[in-house]
Amino acid sequence: MIHFLLKGILRDPKRSRLPIIVVSIGVFLTVLLSTWLGGVFGDMVDMNARFDTGHVKIMTRAYAENSAQLPNDLALLGVNDLIDSLETVYPDMDWTPRIRFGGLIDVPDEEGETRAQGPAGGLAVDLLSPDTREIERLDIRGSLVRGRMPETQGEALISDAFAQKLDLEPGEAITFFGSTMYGSMSFYNFTVVGTIRFGSVAMDRGTIIVDIEDARQALDMEDAAGEVLGYFAGGRYDDARAVALRSAFNAEIGERGDEFAPEMLALRDQNDLAGMMDYMDVVAELFVFIFVGAMAVVLWNTGLLGGLRRYTEFGIRLALGEAKGAIYRSLLMEAVLIGLIGSVIGTLAGLGLSAVIQHYGLDFGSMVPNTGMMLPTVYRTKITAQAFYIGFFPGVLSMLLGNALAGIGIYKRQTAQLFKELEV
Amino acid sequence: MKTFFMAFLLLFLGSGPYPDADEILAKVDANMSARNRVFESTMTIHGRRNSRTITSRSWSEGDARSLTEYLSPAREAGTKMLKLEDRLWIYSPISDRTIQISGHMLRQSVMGSDLSYEDMMEDRKLTDLYEAEVTGEETLDGRATWVLTLTARVEDVAYQTRKVWVDQERFIPLKEELFAKNGQLLKRTELSDVVRVDGRWFPRTVLYKDMLKDGKGTEFHISEIKFDTEIPEYLFSKAALKQ
Numbered sequence: 171m172i173h174f175l176l177k178g179i180l181r182d183p184k185r186s187r188l189p190i191i192v193v194s195i196g197v198f199l200t201v202l203l204s205t206w207l208g209g210v211f212g213d214m215v216d217m218n219a220r221f222d223t224g225h226v227k228i229m230t231r232a233y234a235e236n237s238a239q240l241p242n243d244l245a246l247l248g249v250n251d252l253i254d255s256l257e258t259v260y261p262d263m264d265w266t267p268r269i270r271f272g273g274l275i276d277v278p279d280e281e282g283e284t285r286a287q288g289p290a291g292g293l294a295v296d297l298l299s300p301d302t303r304e305i306e307r308l309d310i311r312g313s314l315v316r317g318r319m320p321e322t323q324g325e326a327l328i329s330d331a332f333a334q335k336l337d338l339e340p341g342e343a344i345t346f347f348g349s350t351m352y353g354s355m356s357f358y359n360f361t362v363v364g365t366i367r368f369g370s371v372a373m374d375r376g377t378i379i380v381d382i383e384d385a386r387q388a389l390d391m392e393d394a395a396g397e398v399l400g401y402f403a404g405g406r407y408d409d410a411r412a413v414a415l416r417s418a419f420n421a422e423i424g425e426r427g428d429e430f431a432p433e434m435l436a437l438r439d440q441n442d443l444a445g446m447m448d449y450m451d452v453v454a455e456l457f458v459f460i461f462v463g464a465m466a467v468v469l470w471n472t473g474l475l476g477g478l479r480r481y482t483e484f485g486i487r488l489a490l491g492e493a494k495g496a497i498y499r500s501l502l503m504e505a506v507l508i509g510l511i512g513s514v515i516g517t518l519a520g521l522g523l524s525a526v527i528q529h530y531g532l533d534f535g536s537m538v539p540n541t542g543m544m545l546p547t548v549y550r551t552k553i554t555a556q557a558f559y560i561g562f563f564p565g566v567l568s569m570l571l572g573n574a575l576a577g578i579g580i581y582k583r584q585t586a587q588l589f590k591e592l593e594v
Numbered sequence: 595m596k597t598f599f600m601a602f603l604l605l606f607l608g609s610g611p612y613p614d615a616d617e618i619l620a621k622v623d624a625n626m627s628a629r630n631r632v633f634e635s636t637m638t639i640h641g642r643r644n645s646r647t648i649t650s651r652s653w654s655e656g657d658a659r660s661l662t663e664y665l666s667p668a669r670e671a672g673t674k675m676l677k678l679e680d681r682l683w684i685y686s687p688i689s690d691r692t693i694q695i696s697g698h699m700l701r702q703s704v705m706g707s708d709l710s711y712e713d714m715m716e717d718r719k720l721t722d723l724y725e726a727e728v729t730g731e732e733t734l735d736g737r738a739t740w741v742l743t744l745t746a747r748v749e750d751v752a753y754q755t756r757k758v759w760v761d762q763e764r765f766i767p768l769k770e771e772l773f774a775k776n777g778q779l780l781k782r783t784e785l786s787d788v789v790r791v792d793g794r795w796f797p798r799t800v801l802y803k804d805m806l807k808d809g810k811g812t813e814f815h816i817s818e819i820k821f822d823t824e825i826p827e828y829l830f831s832k833a834a835l836k837q
Contacts, residue, residue, distance in 0.1 A: 232642065243641060243642065243643060243706070244642065244643070274693070274695075274699060276691070276693045278691065282690075282691060282692065283692065283694075284692075284693060284694045287693075287694070287696075289698075289699075345689055345691045345693060347684075347693050349702075349703070349705075349706055350669075350706075352641070352644070352646060352706065353639060353641060353646070353703070353705055353706015353707070354648075354669055354670055354705055354706065355670070355673060355684065355686065355705060357686035357688055357689035357691055357693070358689060359689045359691065390669070429642075430643070
């Protein structure tokens with residue numbers, strides 16, 4: 171039967187060309203949008219996780235309330251013990267301390283006088299431990315524009331745009347001026363050994379990256395950290411698991427602690443990401459639904475036109491004694507085959523363009539808003555397993571639906587009128 | 595007619611026989627400003643987690659030049675701040691660097707206190723900066739005060755308006771509220787421990803409260819002060835910072 175129908179489709183292309191084109195375009199757009207949404211939202215979530223939120227993050231309650239102000243005076247104390255206990259309870263996760271800080275970067279001239287100056291946002295991570303995963307996680311090595319990675323304490327990386335603004339070359343000395351955890355003035359000399367570009371507006375403006383032990387000395391934060399970030403093994407965010415972990419951890423601390431007790435937040439609790447993640451799921455489903463609906467209407471119309479074209483054929487088949495149900499079923503079977511052919515073509519085209527955008531990316535740097543959310547400037551599609559089958563739902567379903575609606579006319583044919591209609 | 599008469603009475607009898615506001619302000623300036631002064635002070639900063647005390651010695655000349663050297667705790671010892679006109683330099687012996695502070699950094703807190711660098715630098719006479727108006731009288735801690743509302747007459751002031759409670763007898767501010775241009779209350783100060791020094795009244799303790807910050811404020815106490823004494827010229831130079 172399928173072989174017979176396929177022969178019909180191939181030998182009479184006029185009958186199937188338009189539906190195949192319509193299905194292909196719809197499926198192409200569905201696949202492309204699916205990979206685009208997955209890529210864009212995935213990149214946003216991934217960038218937030220790597221640079222800011224972790225998969226879960228622990229801060230003191232007081233710090234969490236004002237975290238946007240980087241209140242290191244409210245930072246976690248006894249961080250080594252905290253991480254030891256976290257590693258015991260959650261051994262399959264990677265826990266890492268970080269300090270985010272603000273201050274002034276001052277570049278001296280030969281006389282030691284201020285040559286250039288600018289406000290900086292500092293990120294202190296474990297750069298120098300032999301088993302650190304932070305360099306890989308933040309892709310620091312891959313983001314180097316000039317110079318090299320820090321190898322000893324007192325060495326720092328700064329964003330390339332910031333270095334250009336300060337007219338700073340790798341190898342030059344800078345002084346960080348800010349406040350310690352206890353509010354005292356902090357002066358700390360660094361040697362800039364490299365410049366970096368992460369491709370994120372927030373990170374590429376005035377960032378300085380230093381080893382966490384340097385930051386602890388500069389900010390008087392021995393065994394302290396503003397944040398302890400937790401990452402699931404494999405680096406893949408699992409929202410349900412993160413939420414469950416956060417609830418269990420906070421329930422364990424409960425009412426016991428004061429405002430300096432640790433509090434855990436899941437990724438979705440930070441940077442307004444919950445709304446975005448929920449929106450992402452809804453939008454993906456909405457697109458498929460819209461394409462199924464829109465294409466079904468178009469294919470219904472195409473099916474009606476095809477039905478009119480094949481009015482005589484159906485009449486002859488009915489006159490020869492073929493049951494109405496059999497004709498209707500063969501019509502639906504044919505629709506499924508056309509839907510499949512269109513879906514394959516559309517999926518291949520969608521995957522092809524997605525692969526190109528995944529490789530080269532589209533730069534929206536000038537349009538990215540200046541928000542607290544970590545936003546990449548170059549957006550890419552992301553081809554996932556879902557992209558290989560998602561187009562088949564609207565492709566086959568819309569064709570089937572369109573033809574099912576159009577084919578109802580078969581049941582309205584009166585056998586007694588057939589010969590008159592066929593003018594035989 | 596009756597209403598008009600009542601309003602007339604209220605207007606002329608109810609306003610009170612207030613002295614001239616500029617005269618009050620000039621007397622305040624006479625107490626608070628000097629040709630120069632040298633003092634040692636302690637600054638106790640009450641944070642959310644703990645309190646800490648910083649001691650310093652300061653030399654100032656008029657409203658243009660001043661030098662502060664921090665004496666303790668150990669982490670701060672040797673740090674110096676030099677103000678020349680509207681410029682400010684900070685020297686840190688740990689990094690052996692002198693950094694000039696300017697722009698929005700001047701509004702940042704000094705040592706985590708409730709004072710900004712701008713607050714520390716501002717030493718001009720109130721009569722040069724503000725138009726004054728007496729808006730009432732109140733009693734503060736048993737002292738009768740004039741309540742003055744000051745409105746900036748120049749552009750480069752940190753606070754657009756101030757409400758000042760001035761001791762009617764000693765012409766010392768006992769309380770101040772400092773407001774931004776939009777009317778928001780930014781800081782509140784309470785001055786106490788008023789003593790007679792070299793023929794003038796002077797408050798030795800000031801409690802600063804940054805109204806935009808949590809915490810109990812910063813207590814600034816002058817343990818020793820000398821007015822109109824000789825200050826070596828070299829102290830007000832960048833070279834003195836590293837000495």
